[in-house]
């Protein structure tokens with residue numbers, strides 16, 4: 156593999172084909188990355204519209220806009236779309252764009268399967284959304300699909316289950332591709348411990364995905380047969396147990412939340428050094444911290460089930476195991492802060508989002524620690540406190556990292572600079588409104604407001620109104636983001652190859668925009 | 682354009698993936714309609730499955746042709762191998778979910794229903810008379826009285842068959858590496874035959890269970906775990922046998938060389954995986 160040039164198996168030129176078929180038949184990692192990112196953006200807005208419905212209903216106590224069944228389907232599908240349709244595909248899109256460029260490869264290892272992984276998604280989510288038009292409506296039992304409630308869904312039920320299967324197949328294939336690309340396609344000299352952290356965190360994420368998506372597939376298959384084939388997995392009369400579903404689901408579900416955050420750690424670890432103009436502090440400890448988070452994520456699942464009536468040894472085990480995750484997570488936050496320490500910092504939009512991530516993700520981590528205390532969780536469980544927790548880690552965590560990544564690499568992808576002023580405005584409006592939106596939910600939860608209920612008692616009225624106002628502003632300000640991206644794709648100030656003064660890594664040695672096949676000659680990494 | 686071994690290889694655009702997506706979607710829509718009792722369901726499901734079969738022939742056919750033309754280098758070969766291994770790992774995890782359900786039900790759920798441990802309330806208040814430990818169809822007697830399939834009849838024989846097939850496929854592999862095509866094909870045929878006999882026995886056992894033992898998918902948690910585990914396993918043996926058949930035909934047509942036969946090895950790994958899952962089943966579903 157010393158003198159490598161890309162070869163085609165036919166005489167096509169190296170540019171893309173024309174028209175719609177380019178996108179449908181493409182095997183190019185950049186095209187597929189773009190498709191993933193665009194798809195994620197669309198899902199982000201559909202899921203966001205559902206969140207607006209939720210916040211509109213909760214603006215005031217009492218029932219005003221939607222009926223309870225529809226409200227519940229809004230919370231359910233909002234979560235499913237945001238998790239499986241927005242955040243995961245966005246990270247996969249970033250992986251597609253960046254991993255080959257960062258390890259010095261021409262493309263992903265299995266390009267046709269790459270196309271397949273993407274193109275299942277629009278079908279899967281069409282199926283999911285089509286349930287709204289069936290008798291019985293969309294899924295309304297919560298994204299966690301707990302039986303027996305989830306089994307009471309109408310005609311849409313099997314469509315929901317199969318949509319999850321298809322999305323799972325897509326994730327598994329996408330992950331196989333990421334792992335094989337990283338293990339097999341690195342340029343000479345690019346040892347594992349020289350890889351950018353984004354590749355490392357994705358490698359581990361992909362492992363988590365391959366290990367847990369099939370478990371989710373098993374769980375929803377059991378739901379399907381319980382409903383249609385007369386099995387008794389979750390039926391106590393037949394010797395099964397509905398709580399068993401929760402165990403299987405969360406065996407998937409907790410690693411899943413790390414699937415939603417590990418790539419974000421990789422992104423932040425790329426951006427902070429660039430704008431602090433210092434190498435990342437503690438590279439190898441970052442790798443080991445990521446690996447230990449992944450390992451621990453398999454043995455903490457029942458912290459989502461402290462109140463179902465587990466034996467007390469179980470409660471204790473899962474409580475302590477959960478708290479241990481705070482250690483490697485703390486290592487990461489410490490390293491980011493230390494990277495900034497005495498750096499010559501500037502605060503362009505990607506850096507603003509990265510710093511915002513570090514501060515607000517940490518808030519989510521702290522509320523997570525509070526939830527991890529089993530006896531305290533008896534109070535917090537199923538309240539808005541949990542909602543506040545996971546939105547701090549997911550919105551100001553995962554989503555912020557995706558925004559940071561978009562601003563950071565967009566000039567590389569398009570060759571154009573984005574509008575910096577608009578980017579900063581987007582950041583500040585988002586950050587103020589997102590805290591208006593989610594911080595009061597901590598108070599609501601501690602005061603006892605339950606989640607997933609369309610009405611509430613009047614003492615919760617004030618903070619709910621604040622939260623809804625924050626929500627509307629946050630929702631609207633995301634249009635600025637979409638507009639900024641659109642404008643950058645269309646044109647703008649030309650970006651240099653390096654784009655950022657402090658940027659480091661193979662992707663910055665390529666032109667902006669990079670050639671269609673990233674590295675047709677394998678670069679040599681010293 | 683040159684196709685030398687030290688070149689990266691990027692395949693051109695392909696329409697197979699989109700056909701695959703459409704095929705899968707058609708299949709699951711058909712299945713969903715069928716579950717909902719819709720008259721068109723079976724038809725749509727059938728069209729979907731036919732499309733999947735068509736797609737597999739087309740897609741794999743393309744890849745095989747490219748491979749025969751020598752377009753793939755060592756790196757592509759490694760990518761395929763690693764991809765296959767991770768795919769098998771994902772399959773292992775799928776079975777793990779069902780084994781997990783079996784262990785949970787046997788070790789926790791049923792004992793709790795019997796009134797053991799801290800969770801006696803369900804027993805005391807709902808089903809104080811429930812006293813039937815594993816194998817059980819629960820306090821509600823879901824599916825009615827049933828008997829279980831003994832381990833030392835057909836299941837033991839099937840264990841023997843699958844273990845033997847693990848040997849025959851290894852012999853085929855050794856023959857292939859030694860360049861002896863006749864022997865390769867013969868050992869492969871033996872492997873296919875063993876797989877097919879296994880499936881025949883399994884089918885016979887199912888019929889027996891349904892008609893004489895009243896053991897069905899609806900026989901409470903025992904029937905659920907028994908049929909879902911053995912059923913998914915049987916489904917995988919079917920796929921494995923079909924794949925074995927394909928490589929047997931390919932080997933007979935002169936495909937594969939002593940040092941270039943990814944498809945052969947991929948199928949062999951898959952077959953060993955199916956074999957190992959069966960051992961787990963034999964121990965935890967039949968014997969214990």
Ligand code: HEM
Nearest residue numbers: 412415416458459520523524526527536537541545548549
């Ligand atoms: C310091 C690390 C963390 C700890 C100790 C922690 C702890 C917890 C606990 C104990 C719960 C259950 C609360 C309840 O239902 O009563 C919970 C819920 C949740 N966490 Fe975390 N968490 C952490 C980090 C994260 C991260 C990084 C994410 C995702 C990016 C995340 C996403 C979620 C989600 C989505 C839920 C709610 C699931 C649901 O019930 O719908 N958490 N967390």
Ligand SMILES: [Cu+2]
Nearest residue numbers: 409412458459
């Ligand atoms: Cu968790």
